[in-house]
Amino acid sequence: MSKLNRSVWAEVSLDNIAHNVRQFRSWIGPNCELMAVVKANGYGHGALETAYTMIAHGTNWLAVALPEEGVRLRRGGITAPILVLGAVGADELDVCVAADLAVTVFEPHIARLLSAAAVTQQKLARVHIKVDTGMGRLGLLPQDFVNLVELVKSLPGLEIQGVFTHFAQAEQMDLSYTYWQWERFQAVREELRARGIAIPYVHAANTPATMFFPASHLDLVRVGLGIYGMYPDARRPFELRPALNLKTKVAFVKRVPAGSSVSYNSTYVTAKETSLAVLPIGYADGLSRGLSNRGHVIIRGTFCPIVGNVTMDHTMVDVGDLPCVIGDEVILLGTDGNLEIQAHHWANLLGTINYEITCMLSSRIERVYL
Template sequence: MSALAEALIDLEAITSNVRTIASVTGTGLMAVVKADGFGHGAVKVARAALRAGASWLGVTSTAEALTLRDAGVTAPTLSWLHGPNDDFGMLIKSGVDVGVSTTTHLHAVADAARLLGAPAMVQLKADTGLSRNGAAGDDWPELVGWARKYEREGGIRVRGVWSHLADADLPGAPALTRQVAIFEEALRTARSAGLDPDLVHLANSAAALSAPRTRFDLCRIGIALYGVDPFGVSGPGEFGLHPAMTLRTSVVNVKRVPAGTGVSYGPEHVTGTPTTLALLPLGYADGLPRAAGGRAAVWLAGRRCPIVGRIAMDQCVVDAGDLPVTIGDPVVVFGPAEGDQHPPTVVEWARWADTNPHEILTGIGARVAREHLHGRARNS
């Protein structure tokens, strides 16, 4: 390991997860590779997901969409978060569908298409209760009305109608039922206006796996694509997803200290007995949440050892007790269980930091080298 830390990305886990989810949903899948593939590498994850049968890719921005195109990834792609002054012409020329949530954006996309002399593929988003992007109330009939006008003129083609769920990770939540009903009404409004979308999609990872009524034509899979159970299960869970990322490093310093030794800033931790402290070259600049200090653990010398004291920008300290730890010993910060090795999971790190696994994965910093493997990453 030449870098101080590395994230091993198991591409076979990505392909396995796509096939597993598809076997449950029975629909097409959109692999969401925004935020550089949740920190896993968007281009390589996209290719692995497409090989496994995903039919669409989802990104947030023009830059993310064009990164895929520049790498030669030509699969159908939806980009859904834009300012009204974005370069929609580049997306149109690159064959990227544009997610549209306001008439302001729709007019801008239609103007760009007119200048190019080529129609834009758009997917209209309805706000069904998340109160983020999407059109709601009277804005939705206005949006679909303008879309139909532009479609008749040949400036755009409405390829999809979609929305996003607020709490699909709570199976049976009343809000989910309400959102489905609102979405179905929005879809009826769009069709009554003369629109005939090829794609209708609502389900995210959690809904794809647990709420058949939300599946429609396509399911967008984000966190489940990367092998994390969307319901907060630390292991494979009932769906048998395989975590794709293993974060590992090695010990860079070891010291035996007496009881009463302060550790890291503050100090917020003082040793209660003589113990061995191991220094790891990973900190919050690399994606270890500062809030997890004093709660988190890593896999070292055959067992879980706690991180003690505050996590610093570049490093953290592990209490190894009386284990025979030496400089250079391997450490797994999180990753899948293998044999008798049971390192912490991303879900556990999220709990320790009072956040979600998405933030842990996307927070792994640029100083952490990525290595893409075509087999299960080894915890060693």
């Protein structure tokens, strides 16, 4: 454990990351490669620190959203193939070529500029061409796809390493939209086959598709959420272990009488004499203000409610008659015996998804790797 600068920290279990990678590896079988999605600082877990573990346990590829995220991995010594999933700007192409980052391409202009950058650097630029089968985000429509593939094939300095698509609702119980996207993707693959174009890596599946639609595994799966031990919904096709615990220490405790108002706007007033614990964490750390008067923390093996409005740097909890003292450990995300608070619990309270919860944890929170 590294030295802590502040009494708020996120413990990231590399053992649990390794476990999750092994679970996905055995789920997808030996003929499918695993691409771990480590964008947004590894969904808040730390991209580089977790990437070493992922690779050591059978991850073949990494994916990022931004070229600079890929460059950071390269600087950290990562030699595995890296795919930039996001839209790369014209002024970022040189960096991608220099750092051997595969680029997602979905329009001719960027393809031409990337080719020019590769020729200038006398290197090969690897390209994954993206088709939008129904996500409505990046990717060109199926009817335009094969023409772009032909163009990229004709440009010097480019190698088509993959073609891919992305599912919009693979976490739904009703997979009919996913099947529809799949059919459109199959048609694209058919057309490539008919033109005699062989593509080394054809891919589509994110975490939910990997779990709930195994036919979509193809040559590789792009897994983010699940690698960090979170599930897309309540189904548990195999066991994953949450990799992140968020903790702090009680900064101050005071006994207050009935009728005491707590925090801005006095949204909580104590009904009886009680003890309030002040936690040195607030919305600037990623503890959403939406958890005011709704969320709980665990102190001394007991759920304690967050009371009053969460403030920028501090949050109050009503600890009742617990013998709570300054310095007591507080679990905001994690488990203690049978008690558990996970990202999806916060997500339910906040009307969002677990993806957002760990991404929200700000850079003020030190990540400690166990």
